[in-house]
Amino acid sequence: MLTAVETSVAALQARPHAHWLLAFSGGKDSTSALKIILAAYRRSGLTSLNLTVVYCDTGVENPILDAYVKSMLAAIGAEFESEGERFATKILRAPVQDRFFVRSIGRGYPPPTNSLRWCTPGLRIRPVSRFIEEQDPKNTVVVLGLRRAESQQRDRSLAKTPEGHWQKQREGNRDYDLFLPILDLQVPEVWDSIFWLSGPRAIRPKVLQDLYRDASGECPVIKAPTAPPCASGRFGCWTCTVVRHDKSASKLIEAGYDQLRPYFEFRNWLSEIRNDPSMRWPQRRSGSAGMGPFTLDARKAILHRIDRLSRLRSLKSLTHPNAVRSRACGALMGTRD
Numbered sequence: 001m002l003t004a005v006e007t008s009v010a011a012l013q014a015r016p017h018a019h020w021l022l023a024f025s026g027g028k029d030s031t032s033a034l035k036i037i038l039a040a041y042r043r044s045g046l047t048s049l050n051l052t053v054v055y056c057d058t059g060v061e062n063p064i065l066d067a068y069v070k071s072m073l074a075a076i077g078a079e080f081e082s083e084g085e086r087f088a089t090k091i092l093r094a095p096v097q098d099r100f101f102v103r104s105i106g107r108g109y110p111p112p113t114n115s116l117r118w119c120t121p122g123l124r125i126r127p128v129s130r131f132i133e134e135q136d137p138k139n140t141v142v143v144l145g146l147r148r149a150e151s152q153q154r155d156r157s158l159a160k161t162p163e164g165h166w167q168k169q170r171e172g173n174r175d176y177d178l179f180l181p182i183l184d185l186q187v188p189e190v191w192d193s194i195f196w197l198s199g200p201r202a203i204r205p206k207v208l209q210d211l212y213r214d215a216s217g218e219c220p221v222i223k224a225p226t227a228p229p230c231a232s233g234r235f236g237c238w239t240c241t242v243v244r245h246d247k248s249a250s251k252l253i254e255a256g257y258d259q260l261r262p263y264f265e266f267r268n269w270l271s272e273i274r275n276d277p278s279m280r281w282p283q284r285r286s287g288s289a290g291m292g293p294f295t296l297d298a299r300k301a302i303l304h305r306i307d308r309l310s311r312l313r314s315l316k317s318l319t320h321p322n323a324v325r326s327r328a329c330g331a332l333m334g335t336r337d
């Protein structure tokens, strides 16, 4: 872990005028990367750091985790401001045409799987790429919480890249630097960095550890060096059918976050109807035989369920103002049970 901090000190000193963009999901790896970069800055002797923490709100983020991330980023901002320091955050959203339900209800896309993962590029990768392009890519360093040990597939792709902590990312004719501060950390070292590096106070390691439960990954926001495979549970969308069982959500429900239950049930239903031939056109978009897009009836059924879900949400927020968010945030930030 200390080596990761030292490597990051050298990186910051090598690019003192760069705009550092840290892709943040709130999961353990991006939290570790954030803590390491901030610890490195404190040790670097630099007097300022142009850092922006970028979070992708897909519109279908797990509401508990989304509330946790947003309130934590706001709290870090307030903490920095009170110390006269800058802490910039940017919440990105996918354009309407790429949003989950616009694609699934509007265009009939079946829910994503590992082999047909249409969602990640539109919901996460493209919004981040566009934001980077707006930032003068030549002077931008993107910090990612990628680790070699995370998966065999990722190991293979990272092993092919001799650059180590520094890598190049090319998107079209754009070219920018990636810095991977936790590349060589194992999971225990990741948690060590979260628990033992000081500050920001707004990051509460125990809260994150409790939230993590069976989540084992983070959905990527940068297609680099290659998009990693989805893990068995992650910080990500509540609609995610790429995982077979959403262990992360089910553990959170077991732990008392009952407001997640309707989302969880919806996701499971979506996953079931995906493979129901009566819900799909008998022909693919390409014209070949095989299960095609959702039928109009299936899309109406999804819309109907979404309607019910949103009525449930607004009913909850009428009877308990901001019930979901304030309870979640209060518990997460340690101000409520």
Ligand code: SF4
Pocket: 058, 112, 117, 119, 120, 123, 124, 219, 220, 230, 235, 236, 237, 239, 240, 241, 242
């Ligand atoms: S979390 Fe799942 S549904 Fe969301 S973008 Fe990632 S793979 Fe797609």
